[in-house]
Amino acid sequence: MKSRLHRRYATLRNQLAAIGPVSQGSVAPYPPNSWRWTFKIKGKTACVALSEEQAGRMIEAIANHKELEEIVREMREITQTLILETVPGVRRRKPLSDIPKAR
DSSP states (O other): OHHHHHHHHHHHHHHHHHOOOOOOSEEEEETTTEEEEEEEETTEEEEEEEOHHHHHHHHHHHHHHHHHHHHHHHHHHHHHHHHHHHSOOOOOSSOGGGSOOOO
């Protein structure tokens, strides 16, 4: 199991290195002939007008960000599993299987 997790982690690290530009938010068409990028900054919603080309690239960057988050979530889960199962620790009252996974 340990070697399988290390291999999966290495695969995820390579995927992480291959991700292009990242951004948060959402992009939606806004008539006539323009787009709006909406995102949060300091807890407030902001909105920026975009050209069609900018919208296309922003949509790609947002998709990359979602992929990045999923990769990091899985890497975090693998790291926690490896540490808890391979590094000597303390006696637990709860079995490791009862500990929630990283989300």
